[in-house]
Amino acid sequence: MIDPRFYLLRGPIAVANLAGGGRVQGNETRVVSGVASFDAAGPDDLAYFDGKGIAPKSTAGAILLREGAANSSHDGSTLIFCTEPRAAFARLAHRIAVPREFAAGAPAVDPTAIIEESAILSPGAVVGPDARVGAGTLVGANAVIGPGVAIGRRCRIGPAAVLSCALVGDDVTLLPGALIGQNGFGVAADALGPVDIPHFGRVIVQDGASIGAGVTVDRGLFGDTVIGELAKIDNLCQIAHNVTVGRGAIIAAFGGISGSVTIGDGAMMGGRVGVADHRSIGRGAILAAGSAVMHDVPAGETWAGYPAKPLRQWLREVAWLGRAIGKRDGGQG
Template sequence: MIDPRFYQLTGPLSASDIAQLVGATVSRGDPVRTVRSVAAATNAGPDDLCFLEETARDGADVSRAGLILVSPEAAAGLGPGPTLIETRRPRAAFAAISERLVSLRTLEVGQPAIHPSARIHASARLEPGAVIGAGAAIGPGVQIGANTVIGPGVQIGAQTVIGANASLRCALIGDGVRIYPGVVVGEAGFGLAPAMGGASLTPHFGRVIIQNKVSIGANSCLDRGLLEDTVIGEGTHIDNLCHIGHNCRIGARVVMAAFAGVSGSSSVGDGVQFGGRVGLKDHVTIGAGARIAAGAAVLGDVPAGETWAGYPAKPIRGWMRELAWLARAAQKRSTRTD
């Protein structure tokens, strides 16, 4: 569901209008059916536009959705209910239409540094150059560093400290959070929609939720969700120069060393530990309590409690056996050559 603190609705549009705009046809349902907002297929309601590319992958119950941009292959597997617009590139069509229904709230041109509608607790401390957008809420004891920008609607809990030159938008921040200088929270993720003229960026309409007692190291980036939320669990500590992609779910008490990167829609369980420069493929699940060694490239799910290492990552004992075998093989070859 679109959060009105961060976005405003600019529709409605009818099914026939949308079909004309994307060069497609209404293949099933009512051409005058209107939609006012956008949503993920998993939670779309009767006033929402969503898209489906692959029934097998996206195949949750979409019977409540008002209108679906859908590939012909996915359309064949859908039961009765929503109005359908068939297109070979539903993601690209969604990218083209969504910004006609929803727009991002931004800082107002000419506004004072602190917008009159912002709610700032008397005990909060703002350093020179801080900018606070409309409807933002700053809790008791909060400290905001010099030249940091807090976007419209952002909520910041008690005793949170935000360093200089940070940028936060589309974000809900808990109590006792520490955000170091240069951190960027809530910008659009790296979502691309392939099209005939080349890939286009997909607009993002989700949020970032950072729970209590989280720390985010300097110059790290946390992308907001595409249509859902990016979530950082309570007590998690993220080092400098890390990246969390859109729609990721990071559990509680996770420890993530520098240069780690978590690709979009991945899930990291409670108590997971990442060494430095760990990389995760998109849509990967890391089970609770797992440990990932430095430099590992994780291309598949990791069971809870296991320790993985290597490129591509695998259980650490198997990876160490492979290294030992390679070392012995190289030594034998060197001996024969000598």
């Protein structure tokens, strides 16, 4: 369910008004008031099904899907047929919900924000409506705490950091310029061209986590992007939508974690590690600097390389290649 602290629900809208020219099947008078993933959608939600074949059973109020993707298991949902369901969703969703923004003429610190007494707002800090800043927290100069954002106690929010759609625990450090909670990167396409997928989730930063300077953490598509307790993220990393970073995991500079990746507790990544989307890095796994991970990495293993493979194998390849060249060239390498 969309968190109303971060999204403005624009009121129930009749499915018939969403369909455009698309064919509607089922109850045309149904209204929806939210958006959700296909799996989690309830009777008040609009969802989309972009997979191949027949959509699984769903409790969604309305579903955007392709002709041929429906059967009798969808009798409870109003169906909107379209050629590109994901793109159609991207173009329609703003009619149901949009991120809350600052109003014209809003003050730098909104009177509805709750700033606990011992919190400090440095000069130029902006705090949105209904935001919360806990006791002992320091908000840096020119930082931006967006509408509804909640920050716990004893946090240090660096200068020029920006938070939106985020819930931050206690004892969290954000270094300067950390950018937390913006829309994730997703592009759908239809006959009109590419379109950004709007994201309706949040970022959760758990207690004691630290996030480096210039890091970007995108909010989830529907669910949450989670930075686990005591996780330590170095400068200029990119954490995409719906990633989960485990407790105490460590990511060195330029780490790039693609959408929906899960990183186990205590995993460690050297600099410039990339992980492809939907992959899983096991608990305590180690990824050497520069690894480009395209497969799941089992717990406790150490991998390296582009593409990444177990460290021993990578070292063997590197050494072997050096020897082979040396031999061929008479050892002059």
